Amino acid sequence: MKSSIGIFDSGYGGLTVLKSIQNLLPNYDCIYLGDNARAPYGARSFEVINQYTLEAVEYLFYQNCPIVILACNTSSAKALRNIQKNILPNKYPSKKVLGVIRPTTEEVGHFTKTGYVGIMGTAGTIVSNSYPIEISKLFPKVQVVQQSCPMWVPLVENNTFLEEGGQYYIKKYIDELLEKEPRIDTVVLACTHYPILKESIEKFLPKEVKLFDQGDLVADKLIEYFKRHSIIDNQISKSGNIEIFTTEESEKFDEHLNLFYNSNYSSKTVQII
Ligand code: DGL
Numbered sequence: 001m002k003s004s005i006g007i008f009d010s011g012y013g014g015l016t017v018l019k020s021i022q023n024l025l026p027n028y029d030c031i032y033l034g035d036n037a038r039a040p041y042g043a044r045s046f047e048v049i050n051q052y053t054l055e056a057v058e059y060l061f062y063q064n065c066p067i068v069i070l071a072c073n074t075s076s077a078k079a080l081r082n083i084q085k086n087i088l089p090n091k092y093p094s095k096k097v098l099g100v101i102r103p104t105t106e107e108v109g110h111f112t113k114t115g116y117v118g119i120m121g122t123a124g125t126i127v128s129n130s131y132p133i134e135i136s137k138l139f140p141k142v143q144v145v146q147q148s149c150p151m152w153v154p155l156v157e158n159n160t161f162l163e164e165g166g167q168y169y170i171k172k173y174i175d176e177l178l179e180k181e182p183r184i185d186t187v188v189l190a191c192t193h194y195p196i197l198k199e200s201i202e203k204f205l206p207k208e209v210k211l212f213d214q215g216d217l218v219a220d221k222l223i224e225y226f227k228r229h230s231i232i233d234n235q236i237s238k239s240g241n242i243e244i245f246t247t248e249e250s251e252k253f254d255e256h257l258n259l260f261y262n263s264n265y266s267s268k269t270v271q272i273i
Contacts, residue, residue, distance in 0.1 A: 002237045004029040005222075006065030008056045011039035011157050012253075013193030014071030015261045017100070018242070020215035021069075024223060027238040031063050035272070036248035040153040041074045042122030042191075049124060053079035054087060057097055059272040066235045067096040069218065073121055073191050076101045077128035096232060100214050101130050103221035104188060108212060109139025112186040116143050118177045118209075121190035123148045131190060145184060147177035149191070156193040159256060161200060170197060171204045178206075188212045196260050245270045 005025075007018050011034050018032045035041075035056055041049050053075040060068045070076045076099030083097050108117055119131045126148040135144050151169040155161040161170065178184060187209055189195055195213045202211065226233035244267040246253040253267040 001064060002029060002239075002241070003064045003066055003235050004031045004241070004243070005236055006030075006057070006060030006063065006068035007032045007071050008053070008060060008068055008075065009034050009072045009192055010041040010052075010074065011036045011153070011193065012256045012260055013153070013156065013191060013196065015257070016192055016195040016213070016215045017069065017071035017218050019261060020219040021222060022242065024216070024219040027240050029237040029239060029241040030243070031060060031065055032242070032244045033060055033270070033272070034244075034246045034248070034253065034267075036157070036246050036253060038247065039157060040122070041072065042124050042150060042153055044074075044124065046078050049075060049078040050082055054083060055273050057083060057087075059270070061092060061095055066094070067098065067232050069222070070097060070099045071192050071218070073100055074124040075099070077125045077130040096229070098222075098225070100192065100218050101134060101190075103218050104190070104212070104214050105131060105134035105138055106221075107217060108186065108188055109135060109142045111210060111212060112142060114183045114185045115141055116145065116181050116183040116185060118181070118184040118187040119144055119146045119190045120149050120152075120173065120177065120187060120194065121146070122153060123150050125190055131188070143181070145177065145181040147173055147180070149173040149194075152197060153191065153193045156196050156260075159259065161197055167200060170200045174201065174204045178209075184209060186210045186212055189214065244268070247272055 080099040126146045132144040155166045246267045250267040250269045
């Protein structure tokens, strides 16, 4: 029976992670699920994000995914711990769920020279303090400055980021971050939607500030994970098959899919509850 890597995001953003996984592990079958009907997750409560994320993960388990990547920082920040600690051991002991925060924090401290790192994310990710907490464990000398960017996910979801108003909000949050701490030399795009804004972000960010995006990093860490967990690796079918599911209308999803992912795939609408 066919078995795939499950990749979950609240919407389109996780396609940036899917793309990196596909580049580095081209034979691995993947199923992508975007919960576009209920996105954005960013400002939702802890309980709601937990419930939505669990529903998505269970859906991917039923699609025969032995491992699910939460390619959503908001879900990784707010729901991953609960799923790993309380749900998997009791209900799905042979399944794995991984997030995107840990792989990022393991590396980011090596990049900064000034010791000041900026984290840009959704309100949910920033309020959770997951990045400062995790970074301080691994790089206690690094100072973390956070900036919540509540307009950025809607700008991606609605594809309005190149309009004047969109560009205004991209510049605004960068300026606010750098005003808090001008010594920042490394900025983490701590939301999988944000790489889609990368060209615009780079335009407004001083040249000496490095942008750190997660897609390739998560894919690299997944390769390492498979080396250590051959039981999971051996379960994944390796015919290079990609399926893309959305909880929204598939026609709407496909317009974004071609724009952001540059592919000829088409999505399928699914009901996950
Ligand atoms: N891609 C999600 C993240 O990484 C966006 C969250 C949202 O839907 O607001 O945080």
